[in-house]
Amino acid sequence: MKAPYACDPARSRGRLFDEEGSTFRSCFQRDRDRILHSSAFRRLKHKTQVFVEHEGDYYRTRLTHSLEVAQVARTMAGALGLNQELTEAVALAHDLGHTPFGHTGEDALAELMAPYGGFDHNAQAIRIVTRLETHYADFDGLNLTWETLEGIAKHNGPVPAPYPYALAEYNARHDLELTTHASAEAQVAAIADDVAYNNHDLQDGLRAGLFTEEEVAALPIVCDAYAEVDAKYPVLDRRRRRYEALRRVFGVMVGDVIDTAEAKLAASGAQSVEELRHAGHSVITFSDDLREQINVIRRFLFTRMYRAPSVVEVRKRVTQVTKDLFQIYLNDPHLLPENWQAQIAAVRDQGETEIARSVADYVAGMTDRFALLEHARLCHGEGLGDLHGPAQR
Incomplete structure (x- = not known):
């Protein structure tokens, strides 16, 4: 049974360009399917999370991460009586705007684009789904519903002004009410992202040898999970022991979110999605106790994984790759593919900002391998050393 504050596809605010409804799918289901079939979603297969894509076949990519987030988000949405299709659509789209080389590439592009309105991966995701995907005859982008676009733009909370250029540009055409909170469905997608990366970064860091299993087993939440596994399976081999423990960590986090959200939603007295949008705070959160424990895990990962010497060294090198490519194309757009040259020719009279924006679109869309x-x-x-991988684009 759907909750009164769940987004109802029958009451959607609609799409920027009117379309006939589908006989078999709700508008949110169609949004999800369009995202799944987009070129940008397929490219996530070769975009990194922490490690450069070619470093190993078992590390998470943006694609596998997005699928994990969608699975977690759909589970929580179902338990809370929310719309699962909208939740899944936002979860699948939340990383579409990421550059090659993860946050390292984003940081580099943000610095390069500072004179031209900035760069932010959430804003870039909006630009992709409203402009850069060009598969439909009647419009640019995917023509997603207002609710899905809202969720992509502000699933992490209200967007403070000044807005990133790409987001401000679209918002001027189609007001996403950026100063309010997003729907509960979008908030679920955001916290599912936290659940997923905190768990899989522990797995990937262990696989990379950045820390030991004994160190991980001493962390809050994780230590209880290992104790439970050891009590139930005292002679389990090391590999299975790890997977059994870490999947229990997943369960603890998901259960905590559901319990905490149920209490907050009940306390809010909300009877509509609009009441949640104007509540002034998120309603889908971890409990205070679990958040403190998760922060210990985050600090551990920051120090031992994201700032590990081997990771930092690669980050320096791929930062230079990103900066070099942007500057080369900005200085000589004729080095771009013909269709991108045509796009730049079309905006040349609008000034350097639009040219830089197009160059940033091209670089941001690259996979690790192609960059x-x-x-x-x-x-x-x-200066690349052994970072080369096989071609892909």
């Missing part, structure tokens, strides 16, 4: 290949082609492989 490395292009850098090798244009810079003769200078």
Whole structure:
């Protein structure tokens, strides 16, 4: 049974461009399907989370991460009586705007684009689904519903002004009410992201040898999970022991969110999605106790994984790759593919900001592999060492 504050597809605010409804699918189901079939979603297969994509076949990519987030989000949405299709659509789309090389590439592009309105991956996701995907005859983008676009833009909370250029541009055409909170469905997608990456970064860090299993087993939440596994399976082999423990960590986090959200939603007295949007705070959260424990895990991962010397060294090198590519294309757009040259020619009269925006779109859309290949082609492989991977685009 759907909760009164769940988003109802029959009461959607609709799409920027009117379309006939589907006989078999709700508008939110169609949004989810359009995201799944988009080019940007497929490219997530070769975009990194923490490690450069070619470093190993078992590390998470943006694609596998997005699928994990969607699974967790759909589970929580169902338990809370929310719309699962909308939740899943936002979860699947939440990383579409990410650059090659994860947050490292985003940081580099943000610095490069500072004179041109900035760069933010959530804003870039909006630009992708409203403009850069060009598969439909009647409109640019995917023409998603207002609710899905709202969720992509502000699933992490209200967006403070000044808005990133890409988001401000679209919001001027189609007001997403950026100063309010998003729907409960979008908030679920956001916290599912936290649940997923805190768990899989522990797994990936262990696989990479950045820390030991004994260190992980001493962390809050994780220590109880290991104790439970050891009590139930005292002679379990090391690999299975790890997976059994870490999947229990998943369960603890998901259960805590559901319990905490149920209490907060009941306390809010909300009877509509609009009341939640204007509540002034998120209603889908961890409990205070669990949040403190998760923060210990985050600090551990920050120090031992995200700032590990081997990771930092690669980050420096791929930062230079991103900066080099942007500057090369900005200085000489004729080095871009013909369709991108045509796009730049179409906006040339609008000034340097629009040209830089198009260059940023192209670089941000690259996969890790393709960025490395292009850098090798244009810079003769200078400074890349063994970062080259096979071509893909």
